[in-house]
Amino acid sequence: MTALLASRAAFLVAVVLLGLGLFVLIDDPNLLKKILGLNVFQTGIFLVYVAAAVRAGGRSPLVVEGGGPYVNPLPHVLILTAIVVGVSVTALAAALVARIHAERATVRADELRDGAGEVRDRE
Amino acid sequence: MTPTLVSLLLVLLLAAGVAVALFRDPLAAVVAFGIYSLALAMLWSVFRAPDVALTEAAVGAGVTTALFLVVIARTSGRSAETVRSRSTVRGRSLLVVGAFVALAAWTVPALPAVGDPSAPAFQRVAPAYLARTPDLGVANVVTAVLVFFRGFDTFGEVVVVFVAGVAVLAVFRREVSA
Known part of the structure; x- marks a missing residue:
């Protein structure tokens, strides 16, 4: 167990972050908090990838003559793409929340379910 | 890559993540998320991923925080986060998350050790x-x-x-x- 913690601490932290993010995503009634939870969940996955790219004594993947060993650059590429896609998702979700607030004057899922700010007759 | 520095950053990351989860006020949670992103960016640079660190600092800590601040400014109208008793979902959510974390943690020993060159x-x-x-x-x-x-x-x-x-x-x- 101690050896596991010493050699794979980053993976275990990533699992905890996934749990934290998932909990906020499904449990918090505030829609903005749900988006934050989604972001925490996603960074937990980033941590798995970047930690898996680490190589003991490895250098940054900037290739020079006779350099090396280097860390694995491929997870870095994947995570760069994931960060950009993640911010796109966050932007769209935030826009939806702002629109929901403009229509219903609340950002809480439970209040929305109770029908807060619902307009019945709208032309 | 000093193990002490990595451990410190992992602890900071966990603390900031817990703060994000616990703050009820969205603005406080977003500030905590900024600290969380900063810890991540530092961790990426310690893990020798400079490109990811720069992107995280610019996009994660910068753009995402700005987005949230804009939305909070737009939505902090009528109800200033009325503190009400939590719904009964909590027990069920904990169960789901607990099961998920247990399942995910179960797979961790199968992964190669961090930094293992024979991975x-x-x-x-x-x-x-x-x-x-x-x-x-x-x-x-x-x-x-x-x-x-x-x-x-x-x-x-x-x-x-x-x-x-x-x-x-x-x-x-x-x-x-x-």
Whole structure:
């Protein structure tokens, strides 16, 4: 167990972050908090990838003559793409929340379910 | 890569993540998320991932925080987060999350140790890209993979950003009232 913690601490932290993010995503009634939870969940996955790219004594993947060993650059590429896609998702979700607030004057899922700010007759 | 520094950053990351989860006020949670992103960016640079660290600092800590602040400014109208008793969902959510965390943690011992040079990922694919990059005249392998080897995938990424931008515009367009 101690050896596991010493050699794979980053993976275990990533699992905890996934749990934290998932909990906020499904449990918090505030829609903005749900988006934050989604972001925490996603960074937990980033941590798995970047930690898996680490190589003991490895250098940054900037290739020079006779350099090396280097860390694995491929997870870095994947995570760069994931960060950009993640911010796109966050932007769209935030826009939806702002629109929901403009229509219903609340950002809480439970209040929305109770029908807060619902307009019945709208032309 | 000093293990002490990594441990410190992991602890900071966990603390900031817990703060994000616990703050009921969205503004406080967003500030905690900024600290969380900063811890991540530092961790990436310690893990020798400078490109990811820069992107995280600019996009994660910068753009995402700004987005949230804008939305909070727009939505902090009538109800200033009325503190009410939590719904009964909590027990069920804890159960789901507990099961998920247990399942995910169960797989951790099967992963190669962090930094292990004999991990499968270091055997064939990574060395191939590292060896072929200097021929392209770029030093940064991450740039080489993004722009040359997997350029078409990067185009797909740009499409995602474009679609998200179009969707945001569509969301903000009010219906034309009759």
